[in-house]
Amino acid sequence: MRLTCPLCGERDRREFYYYGAEDYLHRPSEGAPLSEWDSYLHLRDNVAGVVRDLWYHEAGCAQWLVVTRNTVTHEISGVELVAERAK
Numbered sequence: 335m336r337l338t339c340p341l342c343g344e345r346d347r348r349e350f351y352y353y354g355a356e357d358y359l360h361r362p363s364e365g366a367p368l369s370e371w372d373s374y375l376h377l378r379d380n381v382a383g384v385v386r387d388l389w390y391h392e393a394g395c396a397q398w399l400v401v402t403r404n405t406v407t408h409e410i411s412g413v414e415l416v417a418e419r420a421k
Contacts, residue, residue, distance in 0.1 A: 335408060337350055337389065337413055339391050339395060339397070339399065340397075340413060341391075341394075341395045342391065342394045345391075348393075349392065349393035349394050350390060350391055350392060350394075351389065352387065352388075352389055353390060354387065354388055355378060355379070356385075356388060362374050382405055382406055383404060383406060384404050384405075384411070385404075385405055386400055387401050389401050397417065398415070399413050399414065399415060399416065400412075400413070400416055400419065401413050
């Protein structure tokens with residue numbers, strides 16, 4: 335699988351570290367019940383279809399990316415910088 339980093343261009347997947355689903359960016363608030371933290375840390379959906387995941391370009395520009403991909407066809411339909419989304 336190849337990912338196209340917005341800063342470095344097309345690269346092999348082995349340059350990146352897969353971190354998990356995009357919702358990992360939306361952590362429970364301080365003082366949230368333990369059940370919310372448990373779900374946040376341990377429960378993940380195993381979606382068959384389009385997902386948005388966090389990837390870290392470890393062997394490249396050291397940027398966090400949101401990758402939109404299809405888990406069935408392995409098609410990558412988008413890559414964007416997390417830093418750009420925060421603006």
